[in-house]
Amino acid sequence: MSPEQIVEAALFASQTPLTARELARADDALDVRRVREALAALREHYDTDGRAFQVYQLGDGFQILTRPEFVPYLERFDSVPRPPTLSRAALETLAIIAYRQPIGRIEVEEIRGVASTSVLRTLQDWELIEIVGRGEGLGRPLLYGTTPRFLDHFALQSLDDLPAPEDLSVALVRAEPEAPADEAAPREEPAAG
Incomplete structure (x- = not known):
């Protein structure tokens, strides 16, 4: 057997991404x-032949997946697994955790302005987040971070592939202490309208 055949067989049989080190075993x-x-x-062979699938790098691992342009055809079948559909609340919570990790539930709730216990539980059940430690505060609160499945779900190789925080909503950027206001500075008056 050629190395390509062995690697292809391993990737084809696996339901999760495999690292190069795992494939070498x-x-x-x-x-x-x-x-x-x-x-x-x-990859080159699949591109040349115009295959409906490709080897994708997800996080540190590799997986054979259907090319995005073929997804509409697969949606007609109930037997084809679908990734979980994330609600707006889940996406908000996931974004906060991805950019501010490790982060506790209370801080997530302060940013979102609503209780987040059930959303955190759902994201844990889907293995998109995990407990990564305990905080130093009262009661040593649980701290959350993203998982390799998070990277897989969003087809990221690392968290560095996320958009830069300065390109996002102010809520995700860590608050910097404001400089004391100069009392002698003139206040701006609202425009007459």
Whole structure:
């Protein structure tokens, strides 16, 4: 068997992304370099042949997935698994955690302005977030962070692939202490209208 065939078989059989190191365990003749070469060859082969699937890098791992342009055809089948549909509340909470992690429930609720316990539980059930530690405050509150599945769900290789915080809503950017106002400075008057 060629390295490409071995890597392809492992990726095809796996329901989760596999790292190059994990793929190298499939055969004694494989190492990380050979796996990466096989992955590149498979990508090129799938592109050349116009296949409906491709090898995608998700986080540190690789997975064979259907190309996005074929998703509408697959939506007609109940047997094709679908990723969870995230509500607005779940997306808001997930964004806050992704940009401010590690973060506690109380801080998430302060930013969102509403209780978030059930949303946090749902995101944990979907394995998009996890408990990453405990805070230093009263009662040592649980702190949340994103998981590798979060990266997979949004097709990110790392958190560095997220948009820059300065390009987002002010609520996600950490508040900086304001400089004391100069009392002698003139106040702006509202425009007459």
